[in-house]
Amino acid sequence: MRIGILGGGQLGRMLGLAAIRMGLHVRFLTPSSEGPTDGIGETIIGDWTDPAFLTSFTDGCDVVTCESEWAPIDLLEEIVDGRIPVFPGSSTLRAIRHKGRQKTRLREAGLPVPEFVCCATLEDAASATQSFGFPVLFKAFRGSYDGYGNATVRTEGDVLGAWDKLADRDGVLVEAWAPFVRELAVMVARRDDGKCVVYPVVESEQRDHRCHAVLAPAAVAQSVAASAREIAIAAVEAVEAVGVVGVELFEMPDGRILVNELAPRPHNTGHYSIEACHTSQFENHLRAVIGWPLGDPSLRVPAAVMINVLGHRDGETSVASLPEALTIQNASIHLYGKRSVKPRRKMGHVTATADSLSAARVAAETAAKHIRL
Amino acid sequence: MRIGILGGGQLGRMLGLAAIRMGLHVRFLTPSSEGPTDGIGETIIGDWTDPAFLTSFTDGCDVVTCESEWAPIDLLEEIVDGRIPVFPGSSTLRAIRHKGRQKTRLREAGLPVPEFVCCATLEDAASATQSFGFPVLFKAFRGSYDGYGNATVRTEGDVLGAWDKLADRDGVLVEAWAPFVRELAVMVARRDDGKCVVYPVVESEQRDHRCHAVLAPAAVAQSVAASAREIAIAAVEAVEAVGVVGVELFEMPDGRILVNELAPRPHNTGHYSIEACHTSQFENHLRAVIGWPLGDPSLRVPAAVMINVLGHRDGETSVASLPEALTIQNASIHLYGKRSVKPRRKMGHVTATADSLSAARVAAETAAKHIRL
Numbered sequence: 244m245r246i247g248i249l250g251g252g253q254l255g256r257m258l259g260l261a262a263i264r265m266g267l268h269v270r271f272l273t274p275s276s277e278g279p280t281d282g283i284g285e286t287i288i289g290d291w292t293d294p295a296f297l298t299s300f301t302d303g304c305d306v307v308t309c310e311s312e313w314a315p316i317d318l319l320e321e322i323v324d325g326r327i328p329v330f331p332g333s334s335t336l337r338a339i340r341h342k343g344r345q346k347t348r349l350r351e352a353g354l355p356v357p358e359f360v361c362c363a364t365l366e367d368a369a370s371a372t373q374s375f376g377f378p379v380l381f382k383a384f385r386g387s388y389d390g391y392g393n394a395t396v397r398t399e400g401d402v403l404g405a406w407d408k409l410a411d412r413d414g415v416l417v418e419a420w421a422p423f424v425r426e427l428a429v430m431v432a433r434r435d436d437g438k439c440v441v442y443p444v445v446e447s448e449q450r451d452h453r454c455h456a457v458l459a460p461a462a463v464a465q466s467v468a469a470s471a472r473e474i475a476i477a478a479v480e481a482v483e484a485v486g487v488v489g490v491e492l493f494e495m496p497d498g499r500i501l502v503n504e505l506a507p508r509p510h511n512t513g514h515y516s517i518e519a520c521h522t523s524q525f526e527n528h529l530r531a532v533i534g535w536p537l538g539d540p541s542l543r544v545p546a547a548v549m550i551n552v553l554g555h556r557d558g559e560t561s562v563a564s565l566p567e568a569l570t571i572q573n574a575s576i577h578l579y580g581k582r583s584v585k586p587r588r589k590m591g592h593v594t595a596t597a598d599s600l601s602a603a604r605v606a607a608e609t610a611a612k613h614i615r616l
Numbered sequence: 617m618r619i620g621i622l623g624g625g626q627l628g629r630m631l632g633l634a635a636i637r638m639g640l641h642v643r644f645l646t647p648s649s650e651g652p653t654d655g656i657g658e659t660i661i662g663d664w665t666d667p668a669f670l671t672s673f674t675d676g677c678d679v680v681t682c683e684s685e686w687a688p689i690d691l692l693e694e695i696v697d698g699r700i701p702v703f704p705g706s707s708t709l710r711a712i713r714h715k716g717r718q719k720t721r722l723r724e725a726g727l728p729v730p731e732f733v734c735c736a737t738l739e740d741a742a743s744a745t746q747s748f749g750f751p752v753l754f755k756a757f758r759g760s761y762d763g764y765g766n767a768t769v770r771t772e773g774d775v776l777g778a779w780d781k782l783a784d785r786d787g788v789l790v791e792a793w794a795p796f797v798r799e800l801a802v803m804v805a806r807r808d809d810g811k812c813v814v815y816p817v818v819e820s821e822q823r824d825h826r827c828h829a830v831l832a833p834a835a836v837a838q839s840v841a842a843s844a845r846e847i848a849i850a851a852v853e854a855v856e857a858v859g860v861v862g863v864e865l866f867e868m869p870d871g872r873i874l875v876n877e878l879a880p881r882p883h884n885t886g887h888y889s890i891e892a893c894h895t896s897q898f899e900n901h902l903r904a905v906i907g908w909p910l911g912d913p914s915l916r917v918p919a920a921v922m923i924n925v926l927g928h929r930d931g932e933t934s935v936a937s938l939p940e941a942l943t944i945q946n947a948s949i950h951l952y953g954k955r956s957v958k959p960r961r962k963m964g965h966v967t968a969t970a971d972s973l974s975a976a977r978v979a980a981e982t983a984a985k986h987i988r989l
Contacts, residue, residue, distance in 0.1 A: 244936055260633055266935055266951025268655060282641060282657040303933040363642065518916075521946040521969070530942065539945040541889075543917050543969050562617055562639055568965065572912040578639025593637065596894070596916050 245270060247304035247327075247616075248527060249291060251280040253579040253589065254509050254525075257517070258310060259283035261525035272300045278560075278582040292316050297322050302313040308486060308532045312336055313386075314509050328484035330532040331507045338482040339507050341384050342416045352481035354474060355501050357493070358419040365406050368417050372402055375419035381405040382416040393452070395420075395472065421501055423493035427461055428512035429475035431489045432527035432537050440527065441476055442540040444468040444519065445493070447512045453587065456608075457549040458600050459515045460542065463494060473501050478502050487528040489513055491548035511551065511589070516540070517549035518575050518594045544596040547605040550611035554584040564615040573597060574610035590616045618643060619902065619938075620677035620700075622664060622687035624653045626952040626962065627882050627898075630890070631683060632656035634898035651933075651955040664688050670695050681859055681905045685709055685835035685880050702809065703858035703905040704880045711855045712880050715757050715789045718855075725854035727847060728874045730866070731792035738779050738794055741790050745775055748792040754778040755789040766825070768793075796866035800834055801885035803955040804850035805860045805900035805910050813900065814849055815893065815913040818840040820864070820885045826960065827984045829981075830922040831973050832888045833915065836867060844873050851875050860901040862886060884924065884962070886982060889913070891948050891967045894921035917969040925964040927957040937988040947983035963989045 244267050248255050251273030259269045259280060269284035272291050280286045289296045292315050301307060301319070306328045309316060317333040338348050343361035350356050358375060361384075362368040372379045383392035394405040409415050426447045433439035446461035447454055461468065475490040482488075482505065489510025491503040513524035522530075522538025530537050560581060568576055578591040591614065595606035617640050621628050624646030632642045632653060642657035645664050654657045662669045666686050674680060674692070679701045681691060690706040712723050716734035723729050731748060734757075735741040745752045756765035757836035767778040782788050799820045819834035820827055834841065848863040855861075855878065862874040862883025886897035895903075895911025903910050933954060941949060951964040964987065968979035 256636075260636060263629075263655060263953070264635060264948075264950055265938070266933075266953055282636060284655040473870045521948070535939050538940040538942065541946075543946070560639075565638070566908050569911065573914075573916070575636055575637075575894070580636070580639050 244268065244305045244533070245303055246533070247272065247278060247301055247307035248310055249307065249316070249319070250310035251276050251286055253279050254310035255280050256283060256579060257326060257514070257525045257577075258509065261523060262529055265526070265529070267529065270304060272297070278580045281580060285380055292318065294296060294318065294322055301327055301418040301485070306330065306532050308528070310508055311334060312340055328435075328532070328534070332483075332485065335482050335484045335507055339505050341580065342382050342387065343384050343413075344506070345505060346416065348481055349478055349502050352477065353423065354478055354481065355499065357421040357503075360417050362417050363414040365403070365410070368406055368415055369402050370411075370419040372396060375417070376496050378420045380418040380420060381409050382418060383409040384411050384416060421493045421495065423501070424496050425461070425463070425494040426503070427463065427471050427492040427494050427500070428457070428510065429471055429490045429492065430487055430510060430513040430516065430524045430540070431475050431479040431490060432524070432531045432540065433479050433484055433535060434531050434537065435485045437480075439476060439479065440518060440537045440540045441472045442513065442524065444471045445512055451581055451587075453542035453553070454511050456550055456604070457512045457515055458604070459519055459547045459549075462600065464498065467498050467500065470498075474500050474502060478505060482507070486531045487513065487524050513590060514577070514592050515547045515594050517577075518596050519544050545598050546600045546603045547590055547594055547596045548600060548607040549594045550607040552578075552593060552611050552614050552616070554586055554588040554590050554616060557585055558583065560584050560592060560616050562616070564613055568593070568610045568613035571606050571613070574606045575612070576610060578616070584616050617641065617720070617906070618676055619906070620645065620674055620680035622680065622689070622692070623683035623963055624649050624659055625683060626652050627683035628653050629656060629952060630887070630898045631882065631901060634896060638899070638902070640902065643673065643677060644881045645670070651953045654953060657730055663955040665691065667691065667695055674700055679703065679905050681901070685713055701808075701905070701907070705758065705856075705858065705939075708855050708857045708880055712878050715755050715760065716786075716879060719789065721854055722851055722875050725850065727851055728872065729853065730794040730874050730876075733790050734787060735790050736787040738776070738783070740786055741779055741783075743774050743942070744790040745769060745772075748790070751793045753791040753793060754782050755791060756782040757784050757786060757789060768812060769871045794866050795869065796874070797869050798834070798836070798867040799876070800836065800844050800867050801830070801883065802865065803860055803862045803883060803886040803889065803897045803913070804848050804852040805897070805913065806852050806857055806903045807904045807907060807910065808858045809852075811910060812849060812852065813910040813913045814845045814917055815886060815889060815897065818885055818888065824928070824960075827884050827924055829977070830885045830888055831977070832892055832920045832922075835973065837871065840867060840871050840873065843871075847873050847875060851878060855880070859904050860897050861887065878944055887950070887965050888920045888967050889923040890950075892917050893970050915967055917973050919973045920967055920969045921973060921975045921980040922965055922967045923980040924962055925966060925984050925987050926989070927959055927961040927963050927989060930958055931956065933957050933963070933989050935989070937986055941966070941983045941986035944979050944983035944986070947979045949983060949987070951989070957989050
């Protein structure tokens, strides 16, 4: 069985490794190869908006999925015309890619989200800002990730600058500041027939608008965890996703959960599952898109902590610092095989499992700190 | 960094997956490809006894290792002439490949082994048989594995047949029957500087002379486990192995441990370590041959059971039965990507982790039973 995967980044890499373990073949299509899928199945590099190219890519694939919500799934669906399953489908991606549409869909489904207004004009944005009170968040409708495409508006004087920077032809999303106590995340794997499994609730810590650490399980009250999992499932059902979806959540001071945003694919906050869960998010993504029975998402260890390894310079990747990191016991090091390193670029991650979050954290942080690619 | 691996079977496949995770590149050399390393790094197929071919294979490799003790390491060492590290070295393989030499080396190092005699003639074999008393084991000096190359001699009438079947130009190994209560195994990872780490003692159950199940940890007395680990380290030191060595042991009724045999590479009885240990045997083999710090071999779960998936027919591999196996929770399925299936051929394995050996065993056995490739 051959799985076609649109995209060639680290998520594709980890999907590929999970696929091979189960005896599946993988073929990646990516507009430019940075290295992560080199040496894993086949990687085809070319213009993925070219129908002829997409057609030849799909030849021999039994199912096609993507590791990026920006993949040309619409075009692909047209081309395969039902002959090959494509998951997640374009209607799911359309509902998720546009931040305004995504939030609206979630709110319409009755899910708790921060207050927001889709603002078509500068005047709308200014008035929404005034009604929410400072600070507010301006978010670009398209293409934002890891803090890019977002701006915190703290005074009236920030409004115009944020608008100019982020507004697209249809405006900008203006969102009330949610004074959360913690950011949580839940992975949900869902099949086309609606069956799904839910991963444990994890805590995600940001540094400089980028995920730094993931703590599994999150040290939240049981009622909060239960509510987070319920809301995550409902959010995934609201967009009818198939595959794994990363659901980012806010935990409010009173224990309420708000949905922050969805990613229709394996997610950085789910990497811990490779070592820590009976079935990783990557394996369950594959099982879901193939239509196979979903695997047990529960933890097989008491605690796990994942720390991202970011680039600190521009240049070629080096593994010179790896031996020092490898001295840290019970830490698993994942490098993404990117040929070049850039400041803040996600180059790898470390997951440590242990009897307690604090022990896992020390190991993972120490190992990650040693890695200078 | 590029690792050259001689051999292209399932051990190479799992070494390759571990290597990629750490950002290493792998290149396999194999006389014929059966599928397992397809789509993992590069696989070069050709005559590995051809010096020119071996030379071009080693170009660009930073270290070379093997996944089979039958790889032409002698020739390779000559070719690279110290320019590239080659582990395990030919002196280790020479000490292990020949069953008589292996047993003699272990006995000379003061290690407990079953009584044996290297018999150059039929008369020697008959006389050794008589002195041990029935039953005895006849073992071919070269090329035996998984019950092939062994014969149990129960009466005087069996001697000639066993000799004719198994004796090489230098005779045959005649071994006294060891009335063991359990077969145990221990993986040891050792570096060139002598540093080593030892995996937990596991129990290995055979069916029809072939490993069926591995139980981790073995339910043995602490003193037995301690002695097994000590003896395993001493055995690996006796052959100066670098990399992972699988040490097969017998537990005798009085708790004594005998060494059965060594495999100078990751071993079937160590596959459980992928899910169950902080560092898998494959990762530690790579770390050892590169000279990197060795990782924590301890269990990260209370218990794990591995069950081998064997072929039951001749033909092309099919994954049709996989969905049924995937319904078994907390079982991880590994298929080796072999293009053709044969009766008794090792096609994959299942590892389940759980709070108890009995729970892990039920899950692993049930999942494995469903897989009909």
